[in-house]
Amino acid sequence: MLNRRDFLWAAAALTGTAIVARPGWSQTETRVLRFVPQANLSILDPVFTTAAVSVTHGYLVFDTLYGVDNDLQPQPQMAEGAVVSDDGLEWLITLRDGLTWHDGSPVTAEDCAASLDRWSQRDTFGQSLRAATEAFEAADERTIRIRLSRPFPHLLAAIGKPHSSPAMMMPLRLAQTPPTEAVTEMVGSGPYRFVAEEYVSGSRVVYEKFEGYVPRQEPAAWSAGGKVAHFDRIEWHIIPDAASATAALQNGEVDWLEIVMPDLRPLLDAAPGVTIQKQDPTGFAAYIRFNSHVPPFDNVKLRQAVLAAVDQSAYMASITGGDPESWQECRSMFPVTMPGVLDDDFGMMPGDLDHARKLVEESGYAGEKVVILHPTDMVNLAPHGLLTADLLKKLGLNVELQAMDWGTVTQRRQSKEPVENGGWSIFHTNWPSASISNPATNANIRGQGAEGWFGWYDDPELEAAVTEWLSASDPAEGQKVFETVQKLAMQGAPVIPLGVFYVNSGLDASLSGVVPGSASFFWNVS
Template sequence: MIKRRTLLGAAAASPLLSLPAFGQSAGSSVLKYVPASNLTILDPVFTPAAVSVTHGYCVFDTLYGVDADQNPQPQMAEGHSVSDDGLEWRITLRDGLKFHDGEPVRAQDCAASLARWAKLDPFGQALGAATESFGHADDKTIVIKLTRPFGPVLDAIGKPHSRPAFMMPERLATTDPQTQITEMVGSGPFRFVADEYVSGDRVVYEKFADYIPREGEAEWTSGGKQVNFDRLEWQIIPDDATAIAAIQAGEVDWLGAVLTDLQPVIEASPDVNLHRTDPYGIMHVVRFNHLIPPFDNVELRRAVLKAVDQVPFLQSVAANPDDREECLALFPCGTPGVEQVGEGIMGSLDVEAAKQAVMDAGYNNEPVVILNPTDISSIHPHGLLIADLLEKIGFNVDLVDTDWGTVVQRRVSKETVENGGWNLAATNWPAISINNPATNATTRGLGESGWWGWYEDAEMEQLVVDWLAAEDPDTAAKLYLDIQNRAIDQVPTLPLGLSYRSGAVRADLQGALQGSVDMFWNIRRG
């Protein structure tokens, strides 16, 4: 059977070709883009925020990328070798790689970048736990020495989303992992123009003249990253209707996201096409803060899980039924090995029963601070809905409406709510970025070294270690199911289902690629 997402993926990959946009000549060397949210954190390893990852792919490059089947492919790397015992991986760099400051890319830079990334990213932490050292044999040879075999080394360092392993100069990569890097010097296809960056207004990049693309066609984050514009300008337009008007008028070329209610406007426009970037969809979640009351209490998390009906949450961000999918699990439904283990659990309590469950769990009327971004249409309704639900089942709710940049900054606070902390925050993840036990930050039990919310669970972490070490498919499948059941029982995060989001591009552009974020190579004016 052909799945809907397969057909949608084929549509998204089709050429986008028509007349030049109003106000820009066919030979225009500027590409104008409106991201789905403001860019406030420049360090794409420090945060998994999609807008920072999108920015990261402009400035930085990775040793390995992935193709459309999510198989790792060499990118900055020429290739690799593995010792007979599986404990030493050697990765050789391609010739001629340079950073934007003119310095050559060395293995020392890459080793330091891997070491910092492995302290922050969940998959990287799993690799780091099996690693003796990230080092180098010479300027072109990275050496990863393991303490035990770790088969998915390339899958880890080539992951396409949510803290990809971006390579930086050693002087930046040795920055404390808990400190944001603000100097943007990478070896990617675009150079960040620091003196034109104004958060909340604009972000500017220039084509990096010394970038050497790989041979072959670009596919997801791998292949030849051919840049066809001299300049890339991001314009921050928080209002969806204003952004739609701008692309219709030819004032911008590309919208990172289109509110579902406004998609018919795009469909009726002869000069603009909808573009579905990611055929795997987006998983919506609400994250609990596990460090402070009340959701350090698993019984209260379970009570909320049992009271949630995903349907209104999905309807609020995807008006078309074809653009949404219930998923009663903490792993993306439709990806290999995932079962809806939440069936019979999620939505099993009505309001009165949920009220009683909250009382029985010992809730003490602590204020529940919900961080809610007003400027992201795919998240804002979920803050409103979860606040309404919690009030109905007896929680003392404080809904904090603010911009996304403030949410991103505040949600890393580990303070009490009286001192600027928080209890709940909605967000979403590209499904492909959380599709296995090692990469799924929403379920990892890494505590204060893990994803914000800081869920700690030694049993979950042991299951992940066992899954990574499994040598046969049946054992791995059983462990994966155990992990899914553990997640729905402990409720580190509240799952809200899947949606399939579209952006929009001017019809005179062709070559827009699929990926977990928008990518600005390969695209050109027709």
């Protein structure tokens, strides 16, 4: 029996009607890949936000000086390589020859130095690098010079990190955008260019192959290697309803569904012409994020009360359909799937409501309103708002659950106002494990205050420990400091870990070459 997609192709063949080539067909027509992202793309600047959908968009349009391989080790990308001085205070990074921006102008060291400067003001790892940097500058047209005030052994790991505000390069005029403002003009040097005239937020995003892109020769691996674009055009279709998105893949109306809901997976398992692939083998870590800047969760005792009450199994069951193979417990502020992480809550997560209620009483909580930002269109987040609202009510807190889409959450969470003036108390989030695997990259736990990630947790003692970890040249010494950071973070409770889960994508069976990683990568796919 022909499905709808095959019927359309058969009809086109009989009538001579032109049709866009589907994956796997050898045609002279435009080759299009149709993709359903996990959420609407509302912020285009992948340096300005940590939102996963913006990072995935960013990898299409922009490129990085370094990427990471399958072992998460930094590898040259736009760079030919790097040389560091004997005293560790000067790094020279040489650009590959022939790099061009989408507007046809050459990529220069001045562009990249300015991009690093802006990125280092937004990203948590970047801020740590910036604190040790005297200047990002151009030594010549193709050589970036980074002058340091002290050695920074993790420099390549910082500028090559694969997720959550990667150090993506932009032309000078865009890189000079104040870090407090999002870049809206999309001109990069990546394998695809953004088609601005076809962008409709909440509906459609379009990219076209950049013919001037010169891939590296190495095989593609995570965010490193040869980024070969096999499709002429990539179309994102924003479909907030999971059942509708699943049906679109079943019916051949789209080719790639970024996230398959566990309760809908049996439909795709039974669908002819559809395959399932695990997106990231290290998993995604789920958290409750507090606003530590305003009442009531500026009170550490109240944060600890919620930490003491959480049952991770309930949260994980709500997004994995109860499949025990799809998640694992994570009693740590870092994903337990990553090296060096202690699966230890230091006695802070007993899962005891009576103990938690006692901590609420000790906190002096006086009935202040708790506003939870609740994205109904994010399949891996929507259930968590409901669970947290119910849990906080059991603890005697005054809770208001405010429903909205994820794009609105990414806007609202920027507000530092009290809840009475449009602020917030809690939102839920997921991070690719690789993006928060060490003390410098884990924005969740950084205690940078007003300069840090949304929630603005302030902890000078923890920040001092992070600085010590960054300076450690001996691995054993670094691991000891890492464990100190983990304990301090658990005690301060800027977030609450909910577990590590694994995401599956649904693919048209004719697609091959999808590169696993912390984002959906479109190169190498054919």
